[in-house]
Amino acid sequence: MRPHYLTPLFSPRSVAVVGASDTPGSIGQAVFANLLAGNFQGKLFPVNLNHKVVAGIPAVASVRQINEPVDIAVVVTATRTLPAIMKDCGKKGIKAVLLAKEFADSEQLEREIINETLSISRHFGIRILGPNVLGLMRPVAGFNASNYTSKVRPGNLALVSQSSALCTAMLDWADSKGIGFSSVISVGNALDVGFGEILDYLVADNFTQGILLHVHHIHDARRFMSALRAAARTKPVVVIKSGRYEDAVTGVTHSSNLVESGDVFDAALARAGVLRVDTIAQLFTAAKVLAANYRVGGKRLAIVTNGIGPGVLAADSAYSNRVELAKLSDDTLELLNGVLPRNWSRGNPLDIIGDASPARFRTAVKACLDDPNVDGVMVIFTPQAGTDHLTTAQLMIGLQRESSKPLFLSWLGDAKVSESRELFSKAKCAHFRAPEYGIEVFRNLAAYQRNQQLLLQTPGPLEGKRADPDVAKARKVIAAAAKDGREILSERESKEVLAAFHIPVNPTKLARSAHEAVKLADKIGYPVVLKIDSPDIIYKSDVGGVELNISNEATLREAFDGIIRRTRQARPEARIDGVSVQPMRKRRFAREVMVGVTHDEAFGPVITFGAGGIAVEVMHDRALSLPPLNDYLVASMIRHTRIGQLLGAFKNLPAVDQDELADVLLHVSEMVCELPELREMDINPLIADEQGVIALDARIIVCPPRPDLKRYGHMAIMPYPSHMVVCAKLNDGTNVMVRPVRPEDADMQQEFVRNLSEESRYNRYLSSIKQLSQSMLVRFTQLDYDREMALAMTREHKDGEEMLAVARFITDPDNEGCEFALEVADRWQGKGIGYLLMSALFDAAREQGLKVMRGEVLAGNKGMLKLMHKLGFSVEPHPEDRALTMVSKSL
Incomplete structure (x- = not known):
């Protein structure tokens, strides 16, 4: 590059x-x-x-x-x-x-x-x-x-801040703690160069091993998210946000009213695989711990102490920070019962008694580290008669070197334990004056680990093998509303859009008179529900526009007239199209949930899930995520709500069909991807039980998208470009598929590289590697499709999918051109693969608006040079390396 x-x-x-x-x-x-x-x-x-x-x-x-x-x-x-x-x-x-x-x-x-x-x-x-x-x-x-x-020390952390005042405070604090920097960049008003471009530079900077960001507001969310995700794949990134509640999300639906801009920012950072903290102290502590390669596999913490008081206080802090206290396994308890004093606590926190020797500390901590139910250990030492703080510290340092699980060390006191603290600092162990700080760091590490899992998710707009939606039908409904000068779709129109994306809805028919309503009710079957049908009224109950459980014609006629009368009294200016007639759905074991879409000015569409019905405004129970979603992200959203805990079997309640519920969220994600016009949406209530799900009420707000918007340009995260998937046939008749690479292709990509000949591997990587390193594998399979592309050619065979070839390009930072690479398995050479793949790569590059594609070919690789000539590349000698030939093509 x-x-x-x-x-x-x-x-x-x-x-x-x-x-x-x-x-x-x-x-x-x-x-x-x-x-x-x-x-x-x-x-x-x-x-x-x-x-x-x-x-x-x-x-x-x-x-x-x-x-x-x-x-x-x-x-x-x-x-x-x-x-x-x-x-x-x-x-x-x-x-x-x-x-x-x-x-x-x-x-x-x-x-x-x-x-x-x-x-x-x-x-x-x-x-x-x-x-x-x-x-x-x-x-x-x-x-x-x-x-x-003042002085700024050199180091391996980059600090990027939007506030000069906060930047100086950070630098002063860092100097007092002996923290150094590779770069300190004050962004200010970001008239031109912004966070995204700065992050792009720091990703490739060899002097930078970790990145600290102070963010107040974002100008270009797509560039910011792309750069942040690229950085987080290779370096720890920690973010502190100011002005959390200044830019409130505004809208007319419940989904918008329940969301704050700070929540959206948190959701964006989670998807980017970075860690958000609240204070400057947490910022630097988290950065130091992450840069030291501390990682956790979960959020289960064991606390080992020789004082039950500090242990209980630490357990209280864990509870406040939503850190789970690990439940020790039976084998661990049996081991500890045999070696600890009889009066030890026999649980977590582990009080190993005040006179604990260094050996007793080591035995207890080692047992916890070996326990599969434990993800990290907090060790609290209190200087008491018979204890040895320095020897105990030395043993803990040795244990940390032996274990992949993190140790958090808190030696309470001051002068008596100062020598141990100096020892911890020299050994670069995570140590804290108070255990509460260590528990905060453990919580942050667990959050970072979860965010790194979210980073791996690159779902497509049309996830898996689900039936394709009728996008044209949905757009036709939206276009009809736009022709009328309306941004708010009626319930009936909203349900038509939902149905086009295969979301089960309660059938809704329009009646313009009581007589028409009676006919529809006879056809549907009693009992029925009547609702006012008006594009100007969001919440029908507020104007008395809903009547439930109507069981006969006389009641229906009276209810019809009453709804019209009350609505005209409450909203005389509102347009009334009539009254909708719907079946009355009675489900004994149903739970009411809500699925919504809101719009954030910086990050675009946001999907919400939570408690529905009348509880929506009282409980404020919701989780949110930036689209696109997949099964992992949907499960994470549901799991992080209180209503999510009520969806399983409980006493006489059977579990709801969670697969059907997840499908609704995935289809909503499809809607958001494919309909840039969709500004806000509520599906509330969405009824879920053991029989499935059904949307009883819905409302959609639309807004014309910018005419210059590229495909998926309305989203902060580029979805998997499934429209690039094509089927083809090789010269020998082999059926193949050309598709963008996904993270789950890592094993297949590794096997592909292993099976290349030594010569082919050297020609591609200019080294004699046998297989890709973990970092290279991540870089080659976890793509940001907005700035890079990798197209794999695969075929189906008896053992599954096999990769025959892969072509990729990486855009220049200025997004003007790109560099490409092509690999073809040795036994599949000469079957037209290169021409097919490179042609598809051209199309992908043109779609991104790139102007030129460049690459390097070994001068002795006649087959590749011949292919380049055939594809219209210009070919010229490398100005610095005679073994290489430069090839380029204008797009």
Whole structure:
């Protein structure tokens, strides 16, 4: 891959400081002094209109007067000067500008100047970081283009913050704890360069092993999510969010009224495989623990202590943090009964008595680590008569090295145990002054592990082998409403859309008179339900527009007239189409749930699930997830609600058909993917019992999508592109399928690589690997289809699916072009596979709007070069490596 296009910004070799100054207290003096003091190895050029020398270095009046190339201009002058400076930078060929000063963009004039500056930068292809930023630091390279006055240590964590004030607080806190950074990037207002592009750069940065994000708001959710998911696959990412409740989700349905923007942000971070924390202390602690490769397999914690009081307090903290106390196995209890004092607690927390020796501590902790019911151990040491804090600490360090499960160590006290704490720090063990902090970290690790599982989920819009929906029929209903100038579909219309996506609905027929209602009721069969049919009324019960359990004609006529009368009194302006007639569904063992869709301004559609009926507003019981969904994500949503605990068998209640319930959520996910017009939706109540599910009421809100929106462009997470799945036939008649690669293809991908000849493996990977490493396997099968593509050619045989070949491309960070690779199994060479796969890859690249496809081919690989010629690639020698040939094709 070519160097990242933000390299001039984050790894410059030459820097011009526009506004560099010797004036004490000025930003220009602070920034230029920091660059000089940081031992930056590149070239520095001060730019000042009024002074010919700054800090002893000759200055120029304009960047255009610099006789050497300049990578980045750091601008610290007044707002009014920005347009002229940006023009000078463009004419000089500078490709990155850091606006390292605060601007009062609340003023109309300054906003206009900023907008003009942005327009000029785009004309010249200049990327801008800022404004309103603290600056930019690369401590590992001695580069400090900021006005921060204190020391920043080099390290392996990258800090990206949207707030300069919070950034300085983080840096001060980190310095007191001895934490260092590879990069410190203050984003500010993100006029141009945002989180997504910065994350893209940090993913490939070898100096960065973990990423800390402070986020206030997101401009480009798709880019943010794609970059965040890519980062989280290779490096721990920890996020702290400010302004959690500032941008409330607004709408007219229950689904929208029950959701807060902070909840949506949490759901997005969970799908991205990252960890969200609440405080600065948690941010750095979580980062240190994750960077030290601490991982947990679940949320079951054992507590070992030589003081029952601290043990019980730790157990209370675990309960408050929703950390499960592990239930020790019978084998573990039997072992401990044989070696611990008779008066030990015989449960969790494990009180091993106040005079516990180092050996007793080791025995108890080792037994817990070996127990399959335990995912982590909190060890609490209290200095008492007969104890040895230092030897016990040494034994715990040894145990941590032996076990893959994490140990959390809390040596209570101060001076008496200080030597043990120093020992833990040197050994990089997770230790805490109070066990409550350790339990918070364990909770975070468990959440991180769950989020990493969510990251692996890349469901398609049409999951599995379910029947395809009638998308055209659904769009026809929506188009009819749009033609009437309506955004709200009636219940009857909403159910038509649901039925088009195979969601069971209670049949709803429109009656414009009492006489028509009687005829429909006779056909349907009593008892029936009557509801007002009006596109202007969301909640029919609020206007007296519902009558239940009508059992005869006389009651029906009276109810019909009453509904019309009450509705006209309550809402005289509302359009009334008539009254709908529906069967009265009575199910003895039914549970009422709600499935909904709401719209977040940053992340787009969000699917909700929770308690339904009248309980929806009282219980506030709901879980939410960003679409697309699959079985794993649906099960996770249901499991995290209180109503989800009531769906199984209980006393006389049989379990509901959870497969049917899950299908409804999957079909709703299909709707969200395929209908960008769908803005909000409530299915409430959705009745679920042992017989299945049925939607008794529904309401959909629609909104015309942007005309320039690409397929699935309304979603923050790109779904599996199932429309690219095609069937084909090889030259020898073999039936094959070409389809995008999925995470579950990992084993098949590994077997494919193992079966390649040594020569083929070397030609593809330029090394003599026998199989893919775990990190490579993850990278090749867990794809973000918005920025990369891998198409596998497979065939069905007696042992299952076999991979015959795979072609892939990875887009350049600027999303203009891509680099491709092609692998064909040795025994399937010469059967037309390469031509078929590469043609499909061209189509995928064009769909993403890419302009050029590039690659490298070994000069001696005549077959591949012949194929490239046939496909219309230009072929030319590699400028640096004679063994390679460069090939490229305009798309």
